Amino acid sequence: MVQVEPLLAFKDNYIWYVSCNKNKVAAVVDPGDANTVLARLNQNQHDLEAILVTHHHWDHTDGILALKEHFPNAVVYGPANSPYEHIDVRLREGDSVELPYLSLNVIETPGHTLDHVCYVANDMLFCGDTLFHGGCGRLFEGTATQMWQSLQKLARLPDHTKVFCTHEYTLANLEFALKAEPDNPLLIEAQKAALNRRAKHQPTLPTDIKTQKGINPFLRAQLTQLKDHIPVEYQTEKNQPEAIFLALRLWKNHA
Numbered sequence: 001m002v003q004v005e006p007l008l009a010f011k012d013n014y015i016w017y018v019s020c021n022k023n024k025v026a027a028v029v030d031p032g033d034a035n036t037v038l039a040r041l042n043q044n045q046h047d048l049e050a051i052l053v054t055h056h057h058w059d060h061t062d063g064i065l066a067l068k069e070h071f072p073n074a075v076v077y078g079p080a081n082s083p084y085e086h087i088d089v090r091l092r093e094g095d096s097v098e099l100p101y102l103s104l105n106v107i108e109t110p111g112h113t114l115d116h117v118c119y120v121a122n123d124m125l126f127c128g129d130t131l132f133h134g135g136c137g138r139l140f141e142g143t144a145t146q147m148w149q150s151l152q153k154l155a156r157l158p159d160h161t162k163v164f165c166t167h168e169y170t171l172a173n174l175e176f177a178l179k180a181e182p183d184n185p186l187l188i189e190a191q192k193a194a195l196n197r198r199a200k201h202q203p204t205l206p207t208d209i210k211t212q213k214g215i216n217p218f219l220r221a222q223l224t225q226l227k228d229h230i231p232v233e234y235q236t237e238k239n240q241p242e243a244i245f246l247a248l249r250l251w252k253n254h255a
């Protein structure tokens with residue numbers, strides 16, 4: 001039986017702690033900070049066997065060397081083309097990571113960075129900074145077309161797939177999403193639910209693919225009505241999803 005829990009790091013990062021209590025082992029996704037992971041491993045008496053990296057940013061990788069000092073047998077998995085140096089097994093689209101209790105498939109999702117990958121296991125998606133609840137990562141290295149295509153890959157996963165993002169950006173994302181789609185009833189409902197959870201200091205994650213297809217403007221840029229509320233300075237004459245996606249992304253960057 002696989003358990004997944006968020007470990008909060010920095011202000012709003014989640015390090016996902018994926019464990020199997022029967023085998024007393026754990027894997028972590030994007031450990032930007034080692035201390036919170038070491039404390040949980042110690043508390044559970046788990047052995048760390050795998051570290052999954054989605055992309056090279058420091059807040060996803062800075063804890064890795066300290067974790068390796070304590071758990072030298074832990075294998076670091078990451079993107080084939082990552083500039084991050086301490087990856088043991090470099091992965092491409094279609095590769096899989098085989099843990100004794102879990103098999104994860106690799107999807108390449110360039111856009112936020114060029115080296116970004118996501119990991120899919122059964123009904124779980126670990127998507128780093130590609131997809132957020134109500135939003136998506138900024139375009140630091142890739143193009144809008146790359147990011148749109150990456151997000152479309154995630155949108156094609158089964159509806160019930162749980163989405164484990166790395167950041168608790170949900171409230172700000174939903175506030176922006178409501179500017180783009182003020183009358184979307186699913187969005188209004190999602191904002192209520194998220195406000196409720198944050199009021200109790202609970203994570204708004206995981207979300208799921210079905211919810212995101214219904215509310216996330218960055219997965220919905222194929223709908224030309226999303227252009228209606230985009231301010232004139234970010235507006236586009238084109239109707240292709242990539243163009244609407246880019247207009248939304250630029251608007252969000254300045255919102």
Ligand SMILES: [Zn+2]
Binds near residue numbers: 112129
């Ligand atoms: Zn990042």
